[in-house]
Amino acid sequence: HVPTIYVITPTYARTVQKAELTRLSYTFLHVPKLHWILVEDSPTKTALVSQFLSRCGLTYTHLNVATPPVFKTKSADPHWLKPRGVLQRNLGLEWLREHLHADTANGVVYFADDDNTYDIQLFEEMRYTKRVSVWPVGLSGYLRYESPVVTNGHVTSWFTYFRPDRAFATDMAGFSINVRLLLDRPEAVFKNTVRRGHLETNLLSAITTMGELEPKAHNCTKVLVWHTRTEKADLRNEDKFKKRGFPGSNPDIEV
Ligand code: UDP
Ligand code: MN
Numbered sequence: 656h657v658p659t660i661y662v663i664t665p666t667y668a669r670t671v672q673k674a675e676l677t678r679l680s681y682t683f684l685h686v687p688k689l690h691w692i693l694v695e696d697s698p699t700k701t702a703l704v705s706q707f708l709s710r711c712g713l714t715y716t717h718l719n720v721a722t723p724p725v726f727k728t729k730s731a732d733p734h735w736l737k738p739r740g741v742l743q744r745n746l747g748l749e750w751l752r753e754h755l756h757a758d759t760a761n762g763v764v765y766f767a768d769d770d771n772t773y774d775i776q777l778f779e780e781m782r783y784t785k786r787v788s789v790w791p792v793g794l795s796g797y798l799r800y801e802s803p804v805v806t807n808g809h810v811t812s813w814f815t816y817f818r819p820d821r822a823f824a825t826d827m828a829g830f831s832i833n834v835r836l837l838l839d840r841p842e843a844v845f846k847n848t849v850r851r852g853h854l855e856t857n858l859l860s861a862i863t864t865m866g867e868l869e870p871k872a873h874n875c876t877k878v879l880v881w882h883t884r885t886e887k888a889d890l891r892n893e894d895k896f897k898k899r900g901f902p903g904s905n906p907d908i909e910v
Contacts, residue, residue: 661761665740667696670888694743727803769870777879781831793881823859
């Protein structure tokens with residue numbers, strides 16, 4: 656049987672959200688046996704996301720949990736200061752632990768942020784992960800790419816500028832986990848309190864060792880995912896309209 660890919664995506668309301676989700680869903684529609692777990696960073700499920708999902712054509716689960724204000728990135732903060740999407744990814748894991756059983760589950764878990772860019776080949780690379788697979792991530796860590804270093808078919812170190820001494824110096828987009836491993840280790844969750852840049856390594860340290868990692872993407876020589884970041888929408892002319900006494904755009908038109 657073909658293993659299912661459970662994709663966990665944290666998402667939050669902002670002007671570009673629907674555009675991001677549309678682009679992401681069109682990628683996922685090319686991937687067989689994909690179950691999308693979309694988790695809103697919100698105290699309630701929004702109408703925009705609910706309606707978007709109902710017509711997206713994917714198999715999905717819609718969840719929500721709000722990040723408490725103390726853990727939220729403020730607009731003045733640099734984007735790397737606080738980890739993002741932590742509670743949302745954990746809720747996705749909780750859902751899997753509630754709905755799947757370790758003896759029958761057949762699949763892998765991938766944490767796909769809503770603004771990255773994914774080559775659909777990546778999903779076939781990860782699909783038959785036995786424990787934990789890893790691969791390079793393009794445009795990550797202020798480098799052209801960050802990557803596991805592979806020697807004789809095994810991961811031996813990490814090509815990153817930031818803290819290559821981390822046990823698992825990979826970005827969220829750079830690994831997938833066999834779902835049974837996560838069902839067997841209910842204590843494996845993301846922690847909001849870890850030092851910055853240590854979210855991934857902290858989780859992976861709880862479930863595997865470097866020697867067990869399965870390098871994918873031609874021994875980590877191909878970039879199949881890019882850590883792209885979308886520019887914030889600039890709506891300055893909306894305010895200018897209002898200052899001139901014009902009504903501005905129609906709020907009933909969803910963007
Ligand atoms: N995210 C979220 N709540 C937030 C900020 C981000 O749920 O307050 C989500 C976001 O939609 C994305 C993931 O968390 O799927 C990572 O966020 P972002 O892409 O902003 O982080 P970066 O690329 O800077 O690491
Ligand atoms: Mn991002």
